[in-house]
Amino acid sequence: MMLRRWVERNRRRREERIAFQAATWLEGLRSVLDLCRAALQPRAMPGDLHRELTRIDWRLERVRSAEQALKRYLRQRAPALAPDVEEATGQAFHLRNQTTSFFIRWQAFQDANQAGGPMAFLDRREMEEALLQANQTSRALAEKLDTLGPGLRNAVTRHPNRL
Numbered sequence: 001m002m003l004r005r006w007v008e009r010n011r012r013r014r015e016e017r018i019a020f021q022a023a024t025w026l027e028g029l030r031s032v033l034d035l036c037r038a039a040l041q042p043r044a045m046p047g048d049l050h051r052e053l054t055r056i057d058w059r060l061e062r063v064r065s066a067e068q069a070l071k072r073y074l075r076q077r078a079p080a081l082a083p084d085v086e087e088a089t090g091q092a093f094h095l096r097n098q099t100t101s102f103f104i105r106w107q108a109f110q111d112a113n114q115a116g117g118p119m120a121f122l123d124r125r126e127m128e129e130a131l132l133q134a135n136q137t138s139r140a141l142a143e144k145l146d147t148l149g150p151g152l153r154n155a156v157t158r159h160p161n162r163l
Contacts, residue, residue: 006041007138015156015157017069018069018070018073018156019156020068021069021070021073022066022070022152022153022156024066025063025067025070025085025089025152026145026149027113027153028059028060028062028063028066029063029088029089029092029141029145030145031059032056032060032063032092032095032096033092033095033138033142033145035055035059035137036056036060036095036096036099036134036138037053037057037138039052039056039099039102039103040099040102040131040134040135040138045153049103049107053096053099053100053103053146054124056073056099057083057096058095060092060096063089063092064089067085067086067089070085070156071085071086074155077155077156078155079150080149081152081155083153084148085148085152086142087144088145088148091137091140091141091144092141094137095134095137095138096151098130098133098134099134101133101134102127102130102131103125104130105126105127105130106127107114107124108123108127109123109124109126109127119139131135
């Protein structure tokens with residue numbers, strides 16, 4: 001009797017931790033997605049790009065640690081979801097890198113445009129291509145989260161067979 005209560009209490013705690021990790025992972029990816037989308041607005045570029053990237057990186061670190069705990073659980077309980085979780089996390093890091101690429105190209109265009117250089121149109125083209133790629137990744141990540149979210153919540157909230 002006492003052993004069953006102990007096992008049940010530990011199982012409940014583990015389920016709560018996994019549910020917390022899943023929520024942290026989903027919220028973190030949504031936050032990264034929102035921050036990147038806001039930063040990818042050429043007309044409303046943030047004043048301090050370094051601070052924005054730091055905020056994105058901080059959230060990505062939380063996502064990465066939540067992903068590690070979540071993948072261990074999913075490999076046992078819902079193995080089909082584990083690769084999707086890993087892929088979505090990878091897309092978020094890719095989006096961060098593309099956002100950085102856009103920032104660099106945006107700054108190069110601003111500098112060339114202010115200097116009145118004859119090659120400013122090339123910098124603009126590169127900036128727009130980087131923006132297009134980042135927006136495509138952003139949409140793909142949003143779709144992935146929309147499809148993955150309900151399945152993930154279901155996988156971490158369903159209760160395994162009791163002893």
